[in-house]
Amino acid sequence: MDNKYFVDSDKLSEAALKKKHELENNPESRTNHMEYMNGMEQINSDICGKVISEMKSYDYDSYTAADVRSALSHENCTVEDLKALLSPAAEPFLEKMAERARLETQKHFGNTVYLFTPLYIANHCENYCIYCGFNCYNDIKRMKLDMKQLEHEMQVIADSGMEEILILTGESRSKSGVEYIGEACRLARKYFKMVGIEIYPVNTDEYRYLHECGVDYVTVFQETYDSDRYEQLHLMGHKRVWPYRFEAQERALMAGMRGVAGSALLGLSDFRKDALASALHMYYLQRKYPHAEISLSCPRLRPIVNNETINPLDVHERQLCQLLCAYRIFMPFCGITVSTRESETFRNGIVKIAATKVSAGVSTGIGDHESKYTGKENGSEGGDEQFEINDVRSLKKMYDDMSDEGLQPVLNDYLYV
Amino acid sequence: MNKNDDKLILGGHEFNSRFILGSGKYSMKLIEAAVRYAGAEIITLAVRRTNSKENENILDHIPEGITLLPNTSGARNADEAVRIARLARELGCGDFVKIEIMRDSKYLLPDNQETIKATEILAKEGFVVMPYMYPDLNAARDLVNAGAASVMPLASPIGSNKGLSTKDFIQILIDEIDLPIIVDAGIGRPSQACEAMEMGAAAVMSNTALATAGDLPSMAEAFRQAIEAGRKAYLAGLGRVLTRGASPSDSLTGFLRD
Numbered sequence: 001m002d003n004k005y006f007v008d009s010d011k012l013s014e015a016a017l018k019k020k021h022e023l024e025n026n027p028e029s030r031t032n033h034m035e036y037m038n039g040m041e042q043i044n045s046d047i048c049g050k051v052i053s054e055m056k057s058y059d060y061d062s063y064t065a066a067d068v069r070s071a072l073s074h075e076n077c078t079v080e081d082l083k084a085l086l087s088p089a090a091e092p093f094l095e096k097m098a099e100r101a102r103l104e105t106q107k108h109f110g111n112t113v114y115l116f117t118p119l120y121i122a123n124h125c126e127n128y129c130i131y132c133g134f135n136c137y138n139d140i141k142r143m144k145l146d147m148k149q150l151e152h153e154m155q156v157i158a159d160s161g162m163e164e165i166l167i168l169t170g171e172s173r174s175k176s177g178v179e180y181i182g183e184a185c186r187l188a189r190k191y192f193k194m195v196g197i198e199i200y201p202v203n204t205d206e207y208r209y210l211h212e213c214g215v216d217y218v219t220v221f222q223e224t225y226d227s228d229r230y231e232q233l234h235l236m237g238h239k240r241v242w243p244y245r246f247e248a249q250e251r252a253l254m255a256g257m258r259g260v261a262g263s264a265l266l267g268l269s270d271f272r273k274d275a276l277a278s279a280l281h282m283y284y285l286q287r288k289y290p291h292a293e294i295s296l297s298c299p300r301l302r303p304i305v306n307n308e309t310i311n312p313l314d315v316h317e318r319q320l321c322q323l324l325c326a327y328r329i330f331m332p333f334c335g336i337t338v339s340t341r342e343s344e345t346f347r348n349g350i351v352k353i354a355a356t357k358v359s360a361g362v363s364t365g366i367g368d369h370e371s372k373y374t375g376k377e378n379g380s381e382g383g384d385e386q387f388e389i390n391d392v393r394s395l396k397k398m399y400d401d402m403s404d405e406g407l408q409p410v411l412n413d414y415l416y417v
Numbered sequence: 418m419n420k421n422d423d424k425l426i427l428g429g430h431e432f433n434s435r436f437i438l439g440s441g442k443y444s445m446k447l448i449e450a451a452v453r454y455a456g457a458e459i460i461t462l463a464v465r466r467t468n469s470k471e472n473e474n475i476l477d478h479i480p481e482g483i484t485l486l487p488n489t490s491g492a493r494n495a496d497e498a499v500r501i502a503r504l505a506r507e508l509g510c511g512d513f514v515k516i517e518i519m520r521d522s523k524y525l526l527p528d529n530q531e532t533i534k535a536t537e538i539l540a541k542e543g544f545v546v547m548p549y550m551y552p553d554l555n556a557a558r559d560l561v562n563a564g565a566a567s568v569m570p571l572a573s574p575i576g577s578n579k580g581l582s583t584k585d586f587i588q589i590l591i592d593e594i595d596l597p598i599i600v601d602a603g604i605g606r607p608s609q610a611c612e613a614m615e616m617g618a619a620a621v622m623s624n625t626a627l628a629t630a631g632d633l634p635s636m637a638e639a640f641r642q643a644i645e646a647g648r649k650a651y652l653a654g655l656g657r658v659l660t661r662g663a664s665p666s667d668s669l670t671g672f673l674r675d
Contacts, residue, residue: 103629106629107578110442110624290521291519292522294522333525410466413491417500
């Protein structure tokens, strides 16, 4: 295991430190990550089995330049073609892949690029995920916005012109319950035309409730599809249960959500296998729920507060670009989101090839939009950030930059009816 | 037929142009040029995109005298399409509506059954209903009975630029349906638009073919010319049909005497 991820805060009690070290060093002390906890709904689905068997049998070194050429010559990209395009053999074909990806993006999305912003409403967390800034042993300022603070944040964001918002929380059912999130979403519908959530996975009835509160899009990151690696990274809490997380998008669709998004967090494990599994996860979901809008993201690891050694391993920009081109060629209709984890230069380039959605005006901290948007200090302290962002552009700057790139920025493409 | 009398009539409204422009896939500042070079009189707009607050709104870019054809894209069933259409009318987009109902996010194929239901409801409410559909004769007849003002069969999957993949079935609609048949979706080149018009389509709609072109205004103009040429050929062809029906000089029955 990568011990570089472990950081001990000097504010932890002796008992807490003891438990933390036990979890880190003794796998026997950890719960079975494949076993559902009490209250976690189990659904009957064959998607997981399909994705994991494809991922396990994927030997990316077995693909050759001939396989890549063949994949690029096909009008419709098969799963086998996708595997070739994600392989190291495809790296020398990056420019050709980008050309093909751009054509597919233009055919399906024209020159549009969707803009949105995330709003972190709480950073309490009950999980110990060793790479995450919100993990329960990390010494950060914790905060949960009350309804008044929430409304203020939303007003500030809405005043900037933003029309789509993604509500995020740390994963704490006790501190940030489903009803609290639901109320936040109801409030968000007053200020925004489109509301999505990126919260801990919940049961179908809870997704249905959140849908009634105005949520239409659910994003859940699987972190890694390699369940053994997942076990080593998510040592404690609800999030430790790998299959319950895998089935989150499907439960959301069963509950009536319009669309779902997902991805691995690239860099935690073998990124080529994780990329294949991410794409196939969304692919099989769309096959089973053909009306659903699906979207892929491509987060890479970023440094967190108190631990700067966390980095995206061998997923460099060239590799990231390769994955995104492969995703686009395989699923021309799929939304692709690129977050502020990536640089301004990368995002300006990738929106012309494959990405269809980018965030702007981003803060991953809690309650600090006013100071970040207007420079005005409101006197109260905010909560710490989940990770450090890279591209810090405001909505206006992003809007203008996208227009200058010849693209058509779209702030909302959905109508609640 | 006198060329000047050759109008496209939709819901009692007359149009000279037979090229309907899509608007969603290229920048708004190009809309005006596209309309001008295409000679278009009807332009579609997605209702779900029209209601932005402060930033660019497509309505600000539509030149005067152009008929808006709001579409119900995003609707997954008849009920949603009906609500979007009513909202469009409230927004001041007029009485025209293009019904698009898709339950498939991959190919965006229209759901004929739900489309028929929505057409019936909206036609009764006085809308000029132009339903996007998969070219099926029975569904087209149901649309006629439901009160549609035209029928808009797809040529190929939307955005594919693949041309007239459904040619034989569109021809059946042209032959059997008494409403204008407007070929929508999948037309990727002017030559394909021309072919559709030669077959007797009343009009052609295109969006992606322009959006993916290197020079959008020039491509808009090329489409206009192709559509006009195809229409002329179709009208000229009608003449040939009549000629074929007349008696040739060496009549097969010329020997009959009493």
